[in-house]
Amino acid sequence: xxxxxxxYAFSVVGVAxxxxxxxxxxxxKIAGNALPPATTVFSTLATILGTGTFxxxxxxxxxxxxxALALAAVAGVAIGLLVGSFESVKYATLAVLExxxxxxxxxxxxxxxxxxxxxxxxxxxxxxFGCLLPIVMQTVDGVQGxxxxxxxxxxxxxxxEGEILARVVLPSAMPYIGTAMRVAAPAALVVxxxxxxxxxGPGLGQNIYQAQAAGDYASLYGxxxxxxxxxxxxxxxxxxxxxxxxxxxxxxxxxxxx
Amino acid sequence: xxxxxxxxxxxxTMAQQPKTRLSASTPRLDVAxxxxxxxxxxxxxxxxEDLTFTVDAGEVVCIVGxxxxxxxxxxxxxxxxxxxxxxxAAIDGRTxxxxxxxxxxxxxxxxxxxxxxxxxRKNLVLPLRHLKLxxxxxxxxxxxxxxxxxxxxxxxxxxxxxxxxxxxxxAIARALAYRPEILIMDExxxxxxxxxxxxxxxxxxxxRRDFNMTILVVTHDxxxxxxxxxxxxxxxxxxxxxxxxxxxxxxxxxxxITTRSLPEFARQRTEVLSLIKRPA
Amino acid sequence: MRNWxxxxxxxxxxxxxxxxxxxxSTDPFFPPLETxxxxxxxxxxxxxxxxxxxxxxxxxxxxxxxxxxxxIALGFATALVAPVxxxxxxxxxxLRGIPPVALVPIFISLIGFGTQMRVTSIALAALFPxxxxxxxxxxSVSSDLMDVAKVYRLTRKERVLDVLLPAATPQIxxxxxxxxxxxxxxxxxxxxxxxxxxxxxxxxxxQQSFMTADMWAxxxxxxxxxxxxxxxxxxxxxxxxxxxxxxxxxxxxx
Numbered sequence: 001x002x003x004x005x006x007x008y009a010f011s012v013v014g015v016a017x018x019x020x021x022x023x024x025x026x027x028x029k030i031a032g033n034a035l036p037p038a039t040t041v042f043s044t045l046a047t048i049l050g051t052g053t054f055x056x057x058x059x060x061x062x063x064x065x066x067x068a069l070a071l072a073a074v075a076g077v078a079i080g081l082l083v084g085s086f087e088s089v090k091y092a093t094l095a096v097l098e099x100x101x102x103x104x105x106x107x108x109x110x111x112x113x114x115x116x117x118x119x120x121x122x123x124x125x126x127x128x129f130g131c132l133l134p135i136v137m138q139t140v141d142g143v144q145g146x147x148x149x150x151x152x153x154x155x156x157x158x159x160x161e162g163e164i165l166a167r168v169v170l171p172s173a174m175p176y177i178g179t180a181m182r183v184a185a186p187a188a189l190v191v192x193x194x195x196x197x198x199x200x201g202p203g204l205g206q207n208i209y210q211a212q213a214a215g216d217y218a219s220l221y222g223x224x225x226x227x228x229x230x231x232x233x234x235x236x237x238x239x240x241x242x243x244x245x246x247x248x249x250x251x252x253x254x255x256x257x258x
Numbered sequence: 259x260x261x262x263x264x265x266x267x268x269x270x271t272m273a274q275q276p277k278t279r280l281s282a283s284t285p286r287l288d289v290a291x292x293x294x295x296x297x298x299x300x301x302x303x304x305x306x307e308d309l310t311f312t313v314d315a316g317e318v319v320c321i322v323g324x325x326x327x328x329x330x331x332x333x334x335x336x337x338x339x340x341x342x343x344x345x346x347a348a349i350d351g352r353t354x355x356x357x358x359x360x361x362x363x364x365x366x367x368x369x370x371x372x373x374x375x376x377x378x379r380k381n382l383v384l385p386l387r388h389l390k391l392x393x394x395x396x397x398x399x400x401x402x403x404x405x406x407x408x409x410x411x412x413x414x415x416x417x418x419x420x421x422x423x424x425x426x427x428x429a430i431a432r433a434l435a436y437r438p439e440i441l442i443m444d445e446x447x448x449x450x451x452x453x454x455x456x457x458x459x460x461x462x463x464x465x466r467r468d469f470n471m472t473i474l475v476v477t478h479d480x481x482x483x484x485x486x487x488x489x490x491x492x493x494x495x496x497x498x499x500x501x502x503x504x505x506x507x508x509x510x511x512x513x514x515i516t517t518r519s520l521p522e523f524a525r526q527r528t529e530v531l532s533l534i535k536r537p538a
Numbered sequence: 539m540r541n542w543x544x545x546x547x548x549x550x551x552x553x554x555x556x557x558x559x560x561x562x563s564t565d566p567f568f569p570p571l572e573t574x575x576x577x578x579x580x581x582x583x584x585x586x587x588x589x590x591x592x593x594x595x596x597x598x599x600x601x602x603x604x605x606x607x608x609x610i611a612l613g614f615a616t617a618l619v620a621p622v623x624x625x626x627x628x629x630x631x632x633l634r635g636i637p638p639v640a641l642v643p644i645f646i647s648l649i650g651f652g653t654q655m656r657v658t659s660i661a662l663a664a665l666f667p668x669x670x671x672x673x674x675x676x677x678s679v680s681s682d683l684m685d686v687a688k689v690y691r692l693t694r695k696e697r698v699l700d701v702l703l704p705a706a707t708p709q710i711x712x713x714x715x716x717x718x719x720x721x722x723x724x725x726x727x728x729x730x731x732x733x734x735x736x737x738x739x740x741x742x743x744x745q746q747s748f749m750t751a752d753m754w755a756x757x758x759x760x761x762x763x764x765x766x767x768x769x770x771x772x773x774x775x776x777x778x779x780x781x782x783x784x785x786x787x788x789x790x791x792x
Contacts, residue, residue, distance in 0.1 A: 365686065
């Protein structure tokens, strides 16, 4: 009994220590006003949470992330099925996909801002760009990982190509797609924040930029804490959703080839 | 009942083996009233209740019992990987409290006991490094061990490039290069095919002959136990306890075909089998 | 064979199409590819090579190197010393939830706009993926392997450096790959947010002053760097983890 409590006790001590160190460093003004005390940050955070602007920013951030994620999922799976089903399409797109894969959306942020301006559409575009490729790549892997025996069996039962795609290929690619979504969901949030912070798109990223530019450091820290919590929620919810959707698939945990 | 066995007569086939016993009264490996319980209170699970047996120097002893009897737990206690709950295991009269320097262990699962990032030779060298041997001695030990298991040609390959039987031979070679006085093997031939199994059993007997080691083998294969052992310790299950220690009286040198076709072999395996099959 | 022809022809065709379709473009957003390439050469290969390109890459590699070494070391400390793990766990999880780029404004306010800030931002943001992967890697080392190490009486140093470290390398490398991506992103973000130097700053500046061809040249350069850095990393991984890649390939084939 005692031994099982100990980790939690240490966790509490760890968090308390971190807060205490923060408080002491801030009170000692080691970074001037740039490091506000923890107490100030949390009281500012409480004030922020009472304002309507905060909640509309939060709504914008979550809304953009989720909408873009949905768009990227639909488009990504469609493109992935196409690329994965035809050898020639796969080879034709190979070079482009491989080149774009390690290129993060922040690279094309200037272009997006130039063409679309500091708008929600700009954020949406960047998030879709950022989430699309991982989903496409994983879907392709999933399609190519389909058991050929299952495919042949379906064909021998007289299923058409479309039916095979919907009933055999897609379900067996689901674990891969689930993995891609689990990676893409937190990334969607990150890119939404980046688009706001650097490109002026609506949402919490923009608020952080404004707080920093105005020297309102307590708000800056408060908002970053909100983002941390939000990030944890996104990770937790997607993991839960993946487990629920893919509960039938015993091996969904192993389906992480990359 | 097993205590009486340490004073038994030695087999005539064993008489030719040079003995390195400390004294007639101290067995090489002495397990006395060993018990192991996991957890405590209501969730306590007793895996081993009360085990007593001995292994004399230069002997091959096999431990057989139904699967899940706690054989691996016993070996972990003997190897000093886990402390016993009560009773003791001792080497030459010294209680085992940590991995003993004169002991090597060959694990059941070769593909999880060899380092996949090291070549065969480097796998052999790894346990020898802290012994601060000279380069020549290091090379000689590895060459000798690899030659003994017939893998001299494979020393620069990675374990995962070899077949299961070859990997288990690498694990045995690693133990040989370590030059232990006591070699313990945990179901060493369980996951290899039948032909390889025979080869590895003979390898085990050859090691005993060439290196004069004391060998303890855990197995669930009764034929294998009878074929290999001077004595077979038969365990009963849940929790594990010694049912009987069977003296195997087969002439040597043993041979897969002639030994296994002896009526005596059949009689002894029947004896062991009936002990295990009999409801406890 | 046919597939490789398609594979090479498709991107070439794409570039050729871009070249001709944009040749006489007067669209302010999409200048001719020729103009972009000319500007690319003028900007990055001569004028700003040392002042911006080398500066950015130097920050990237320095920050990443610090993150890699500190991440692996902290990961080992966290995984091997239980009290440290219990204390760090909630903090790590919380910090992991924060988008790395959101930390940049904080570092700007704490350290200012200099090179120091950028390297610190890159190093700290890139630290977590490696650290978390290292912890996971060490904790998933099979107990069989550790039993082998104990039975053969390896010293504590040998157990850490010769068993745990290599056994955890595959996972550490996955972490390093994510760290490298994060380092690249934060490099760009730190330049865009708080600097007039570096490729990211130049690119954003070009966009803000409507020098579209310069902006395109910047995007192209960043894309190429992202791609090349990833390739370099893959080559390193293939070298260090050849045993792992080989054994996985064999396991899959059987």
